[in-house]
Amino acid sequence: MRNTKHESMRERPSCVRQRGNRDSARGHEVYRTFIAIILPILKVMRLLTKGNKERTCEPTAANKTSSRSHALLQVNVRKSSIKGVGEEVKVGRLFMVDLAGSERAKQTQNKGKRLQEGAHINRSLLALGNCINALAEGQAKFVNFRDSKLTRLLKEALSGNCRTVMVAHVSPSHHHREETRNTLVYAERAKKISKKVRDTC
Numbered sequence: 001m002r003n004t005k006h007e008s009m010r011e012r013p014s015c016v017r018q019r020g021n022r023d024s025a026r027g028h029e030v031y032r033t034f035i036a037i038i039l040p041i042l043k044v045m046r047l048l049t050k051g052n053k054e055r056t057c058e059p060t061a062a063n064k065t066s067s068r069s070h071a072l073l074q075v076n077v078r079k080s081s082i083k084g085v086g087e088e089v090k091v092g093r094l095f096m097v098d099l100a101g102s103e104r105a106k107q108t109q110n111k112g113k114r115l116q117e118g119a120h121i122n123r124s125l126l127a128l129g130n131c132i133n134a135l136a137e138g139q140a141k142f143v144n145f146r147d148s149k150l151t152r153l154l155k156e157a158l159s160g161n162c163r164t165v166m167v168a169h170v171s172p173s174h175h176h177r178e179e180t181r182n183t184l185v186y187a188e189r190a191k192k193i194s195k196k197v198r199d200t201c
Helices: 041-053 112-137 149-153 155-159 174-191
Strands: 011-019 027-036 071-083 086-098
Touching: 041 071, 086 155, 112 149, 112 155, 112 174, 149 155
Parallel strands: none
Antiparallel strands: 011 027, 071 086
């Protein structure tokens, strides 16, 4: 979603292009997304509901409401004010990401398309984990954000001038102890990322 001062509200299907690095001529595309401009809070909630319905959830042997994709909400806020003879523009951006859980084929008993989806989810989570590890080391000269769409989209949120919060969802059940352990290890690595946030206001 984007919030601007002069445009009227509109919703439209679109293809959002995330540019690669300067040395890359190829962009990155995310399909079945849409952009909405200037929305009252009630319409924002309707938009969130609509977006959530676009997510694919299918039961597996391990999870009755298994998400088959990650979900990302990006909110851009643009504020302009007159400063002397010119205009001062400030832009804020908020990313909210709901990551699909990693899956083991043996536990989910998925086949065909669902098995492929699980493999794609696991690959993107592995790519994100690799980026987190490299950032947590602090001295890494190169962080490979280009391994997946997820890490390309989250590059600014992970390494830019911003504050990042990770919420880990774990279970007290001993049946899920391995998943809980892996999630806590993932979160512990994320905690080691250290950034100096500059105040640009």
